[in-house]
Amino acid sequence: MMFFDHSTFTASRAIVDVSWFDLGVAFGLILIAVGIARWHGVGLAQRLVVGAVRAVAQLVLVGYVLVSLFALDRWYLVVVALLLMLLVATQAAVTRQPGARRRLVMITGVALLVASGVTLLYISTLVVRVAPWYNPQYMIPLFGMIVGSAMNAAALAAERLHREITARRAEIEAYLALGAHYDYASHHAVRQAMRAALIPTVNGLMVVGVVTLPGMMTGQILAGASPLIAIRYQIVVVFMQAAAVAMTTAIVTLWYRRTFFTPALQLKSETQESLSARD
Amino acid sequence: MDFSRPQWPESDSLGGVMRDTTNPSASGVQPSTGASTRHTRALPTPRPAAFTLKGVSQVKAGITVLDGIEVDMPHGEIIALVGPSGAGKTSLLRLLNRLDDPVRGEILYRARPITAYPVQALRRQVGFVFQSPVIFPGTVRDNLRVALALGGDHGHDADTRVAEAMALAELDHALCDRVGDRLSGGQQQRVNIARALMTSPDVLLMDEPTSALDPATADRLMETTRRLSREQHLTVIMVTHRLAEARRSSDSTIVLEHGRIVASGQTADVFERTTDPRIRAFLTMEH
Numbered sequence: 048m049m050f051f052d053h054s055t056f057t058a059s060r061a062i063v064d065v066s067w068f069d070l071g072v073a074f075g076l077i078l079i080a081v082g083i084a085r086w087h088g089v090g091l092a093q094r095l096v097v098g099a100v101r102a103v104a105q106l107v108l109v110g111y112v113l114v115s116l117f118a119l120d121r122w123y124l125v126v127v128a129l130l131l132m133l134l135v136a137t138q139a140a141v142t143r144q145p146g147a148r149r150r151l152v153m154i155t156g157v158a159l160l161v162a163s164g165v166t167l168l169y170i171s172t173l174v175v176r177v178a179p180w181y182n183p184q185y186m187i188p189l190f191g192m193i194v195g196s197a198m199n200a201a202a203l204a205a206e207r208l209h210r211e212i213t214a215r216r217a218e219i220e221a222y223l224a225l226g227a228h229y230d231y232a233s234h235h236a237v238r239q240a241m242r243a244a245l246i247p248t249v250n251g252l253m254v255v256g257v258v259t260l261p262g263m264m265t266g267q268i269l270a271g272a273s274p275l276i277a278i279r280y281q282i283v284v285v286f287m288q289a290a291a292v293a294m295t296t297a298i299v300t301l302w303y304r305r306t307f308f309t310p311a312l313q314l315k316s317e318t319q320e321s322l323s324a325r326d
Numbered sequence: 327m328d329f330s331r332p333q334w335p336e337s338d339s340l341g342g343v344m345r346d347t348t349n350p351s352a353s354g355v356q357p358s359t360g361a362s363t364r365h366t367r368a369l370p371t372p373r374p375a376a377f378t379l380k381g382v383s384q385v386k387a388g389i390t391v392l393d394g395i396e397v398d399m400p401h402g403e404i405i406a407l408v409g410p411s412g413a414g415k416t417s418l419l420r421l422l423n424r425l426d427d428p429v430r431g432e433i434l435y436r437a438r439p440i441t442a443y444p445v446q447a448l449r450r451q452v453g454f455v456f457q458s459p460v461i462f463p464g465t466v467r468d469n470l471r472v473a474l475a476l477g478g479d480h481g482h483d484a485d486t487r488v489a490e491a492m493a494l495a496e497l498d499h500a501l502c503d504r505v506g507d508r509l510s511g512g513q514q515q516r517v518n519i520a521r522a523l524m525t526s527p528d529v530l531l532m533d534e535p536t537s538a539l540d541p542a543t544a545d546r547l548m549e550t551t552r553r554l555s556r557e558q559h560l561t562v563i564m565v566t567h568r569l570a571e572a573r574r575s576s577d578s579t580i581v582l583e584h585g586r587i588v589a590s591g592q593t594a595d596v597f598e599r600t601t602d603p604r605i606r607a608f609l610t611m612e613h
Contacts, residue, residue: 217456217458218460218462220456221454221456221460221518222462223449224453224522225450225453225472225473225521225524225525226446226450226476226477226525227446227476228446235463309427311424311427311445312445313424313425313427314425316386316426
């Protein structure tokens with residue numbers, strides 16, 4: 048038996064179509080935000096307008112890309128689209144990292160590829176049972192949600208690990224000086240980094256449906272699907288996000304940690320630069 | 327050719343090097359200097375220097391902090407490293423258990439390149455006491471037992487060894503179950519010394535161990551250090567900015583300035599007989 052009855056996924060009731068004119072009316076909301084930004088000299092008015100225009104342009108573009116991907120229905124185009132999403136997510140996770148290194152780009156990219164890939168494979172073959180296997184209507188939105196969560200986890204894990212190792216330099220070197228391997232010497236730092244990356248997901252599980260109504264579920268309901276269908280999809284989504292986040296966190300933290308140490312089990316000095324020079 | 331990693335040298339006792347090495351099974355650990363050595367009875371030579379530094383230079387953040395250091399550090403002595411701030415004292419100390427490696431030069435530990443020893447084993451032989459004491463989570467007992475566990479030693483005598491190390495560091499055994507961060511500065515530094523002693527090291531590197539302590543506590547800690555060196559045959563290499571402390575406690579003194587050795591030798595000689603006016607000025611200034 049299929050977990051989902053796909054026929055109900057299409058509209059069961061009339062959907063209100065949002066016209067381009069309606070969108071123009073919606074732009075009024077941005078003007079409210081701009082007005083508030085100008086009012087107190089927040090200085091973000093221009094960026095708000097640019098952001099709004101960019102959002103419109105990006106979403107329109109994505110809409111047409113998706114329409115053509117669905118229409119062309121070619122497996123290799125879907126794979127290219129997924130890889131492109133992966134690259135953009137990697138880039139986004141790595142920028143603004145303290146002491147960002149070329150090595151971190153590779154670590155994050157591989158972590159996202161493995162974690163999101165495994166999760167998508169699991170979902171698409173065992174749970175949603177997508178047919179044909181590359182069906183873009185499922186693969187692209189599912190992968191987007193997986194990679195989005197994994198990307199945040201990767202950024203949080205890397206940022207926190209860097210901060211913890213810098214702050215715990217004395218402790219780590221004290222362990223190393225007792226003959227510890229780097230994995231033991233840095234285990235407090237790793238634990239903190241993993242917690243930091245996992246906590247948003249754990250908290251998300253606690254409040255989903257009570258405090259927050261996830262966008263995907265809301266979207267399905269707006270599109271006319273039964274809330275009972277929407278929640279089942281949402282359950283799948285939170286589970287797959289938890290798996291992808293956990294895998295990404297583990298790969299990024301454990302692999303990135305190695306880059307802080309030399310083969311002779313010395314804590315590298317890049318993180319030392321922020322500390323005052325000693326004798 | 328033997329590419330295997332060198333084994334740990336012979337026993338810790340002073341008699342170790344005088345052992346008969348004609349039996350190949352007794353000692354496969356000496357550096358290979360040719361097949362003939364195997365058939366030569368080892369001479370009762372004095373034990374090699376704990377450390378020999380040859381042309382050692384170190385650069386940190388683009389600045390040369392050690393410049394061509396050449397020195398022997400005798401075994402079983404207390405060696406004081408003194409010099410003005412920024413002279414390279416801590417940088418030198420950190421090289422001796424490979425918390426850092428030098429950019430140039432060679433360091434020998436017991437006459438063998440320091441890099442020839444497995445680094446984790448080396449660090450358990452060459453303990454380090456940091457300037458600011460580092461207390462791990464948990465009680466004093468937890469702090470000391472972790473040092474045993476890191477050596478793969480989960481022996482039943484752990485509590486005995488904790489008690490021994492605490493006694494050596496002159497820590498009241500009643501503090502055993504005290505959480506580490508609820509100790510005074512002097513007690514914390516003694517926990518760090520006791521923890522370093524848990525691995526039964528041959529050498530203890532101490533980076534200004536008394537800098538955060540009041541003079542009376544500092545004096546008592548130095549007395550402990552002198553006794554440890556004497557009774558445990560421990561080589562102590564100690565960075566200090568207290569010249570009186572160096573003069574009173576150490577057997578040898580090395581004076582560093584701008585990353586170079588400007589004077590070294592028996593402490594009495596260094597303090598009494600240096601004629602260089604600049605060194606004289608440094609050694610006689612008040613701290």
